[in-house]
Amino acid sequence: MLRKGILPILFAVVISFAGTRLVACAGPAWPSDEERRFLDAYRTSVTAGASEEQFAHADKLYVEALQVLSETYVEQIDRVAFVDNSIAMLGDLETDDTSPIGVVGAVLDDSLHDLDPHSAYMTDDMFRRLQESTEGSFAGVGIVIALDDEKRIRIVSPIDDTPAARAGLRPDDRITHIDGYQMVGEPISEAVRRMRGRVGDPVTLTIQRVEDSFDVTVKRARIEVPSVTASIIDQDIGYIRVSRFDATTLDQTQEYLQELEDRIASPRGIIVDLRRNPGGLLDSAADIADQFLTEGLIVATEGRGERKLRSYEADRSDFFEKVPMAILLDRGSASGAELMAAALRENGRGIIIGERSFGKGSMQRIMPLTSGGGLKITTGYYTTPENHIVQGHGVIPDIEISLADAEEFEREIDLEHALPSRRRDPRQSLATLEATSCEQDIEIERLGKSSRENLEENLAESEGEKPLRDSVLECAVGYFDKGPLANYRNQMEPLLRAGL
Incomplete structure (x- = not known):
């Protein structure tokens, strides 16, 4: 296991998502004068006939939530302003549930979103689905779905x-x-919600196939969703893609890395693909970075007032030691993916190729409430080995690849109520290349079972469509070969070895 230091953690870490942890919270205090103003005000927004027990439950939710927020949010909360904002929201509240708990939950959710885009109130159902997303499996039927042009x-x-x-x-x-x-x-989310459920419970799907329509009843089962895929490129370059960090990602990664080492006698390079990886369990991201590092800080966390909270130190380096590495990032790489890439680069392990990443460098904790549901609250920032913060900035690639068809894309800093940027890494890209300038035909041998991306690619092939070429991956292969990026290899490798 990793050596994780600075300050001991006094609570159990159960789950996290995009840098989120679950912790227990203290019981609520009696309402303050500020909180009482909201408790009196929201009653006029509740459906007539609500019981005193329901009001008591909702009152407890608001008081407990504000107490937790005051104690743990990354910045000091102005309680009077927060209550004033909660009261102001009652006039424009959009919720179908006008029970006491429904109104208070909706107000809390809107009020937390006004603090930053990642803080939120979570109902019991939302809390359960979050747990499923971090476990790497869920109970369902096992299909990849999309909306067609007719919204079917x-x-x-x-x-x-x-x-x-x-x-x-x-x-x-x-x-x-x-x-x-x-x-x-x-929407897709409603279809997903209705098809998921308890293992063994049946669900009936009405299927339209060309002109036929028929019912199919299937029993839900535990569906394992792979988060890692791997390939061998041109017979001597290892490639591993991590699409998210959940509870099973480390085991999958170790299995594929072992297979790659066994299969490639003299590896020319290793490519770690973190594109479109939104993050997940921070422990998982740190553990996977540790597979390539013998020593050094991987990531640390700091809370209110820049107080250091926790650190993750490397001690493993089981795979591809001293083999040149390229890490792929894009604008969709966020949170744990950004931190893993920064850790590998700042410890001199590899270079980053692709686009500037999303810039989500804040830490959230999930805190279950005694009154039901829970709060997802931003409690700190992640810091890289060189004490930079990716929040708002993202990670700048060493070699930027410009895509001709790139669309406008909102990053973290563009989100409403985004937390401000802090302690930016001063690095700039060494070079910017057009993706088409280093495209090349490469030979890819896929390992293991098909991932979701491979399923979609195979489907396109079966329908006679030509799969889209991955220009960025082809450019990265050129870094280890004789392509345009190879011109920079002799400049980059000495800097990496020197830890610069």
């Missing part, structure tokens, strides 16, 4: 060896009803 639920592909695959569901089938509920026009 389209099956992209069934996942191998799942209830959906065994029931004979096919790519391009449409799901018109779930347990009799009309799904046309409904």
